[in-house]
Amino acid sequence: MAGVAEWENVNLEVLRKKMEEFAKERNWEKYHMPRNLLLAMVGEVGELSEIFQWKGEVPKGLQNWEEEEKVHLGEELSDVLLYLIQLSNVCGVDLGKAALRKIGLNATKYPSKNHHQ
Template identity: 75%
Template sequence: MTGSEEGSVSLEVLKTKMAEFAKERDWERFHSPRNLLLALVGEVGEVSEIFQWKGEVPKGLPEWEEKEKEHLGEELSDVLLYLVRLSDICGIDLAQAVLRKLELNAIKYPVHKWKNHSA
């Protein structure tokens, strides 16, 4: 993928690709913050449906069939793409917001107080 290292892609590349995708289809007029948020919530619901009734599953999903993992990957991708598009439409630099949030979380949950404790 253009602008990425093997196995990774930047949020900036995703943002650009999503903007191009919407523009090519004349979907920009439908991409209001509200509409994108509702679409994002719908996609999160689809991820939830995949896990529904499975109980707790171990890390790496070792008992899942490859087809199930592929479907999960598609739905998680939809969530990420809508989130990136929503942040772009709202004028939020998502990469910077994430880094700032990590710093705030480190202050809120210092290692010496929270190591081996769940938040």
């Protein structure tokens, strides 16, 4: 597996392919069914929540956090993202296109006050 430094242009498709390859190399595809991936992602969201659990509201940028805490946060955010990518892949959903479509729908539903009609 290539080192992180080699991935200058990371996008959803790169991550999707890497995760598919990762699962295939370990013969995990049989476990990567939609329900299992969803439950695994929910578990990771729980782990992500634990990081913030007793901190109260935190400022943007997390200036008062130790570097170790920020690294841990990055790991848990990554776990959630990677399971989401796997889940969308096994469900046959193009997550990038779906997200762009949803942003468009949200823009229509919640128009900007600065938007001139």
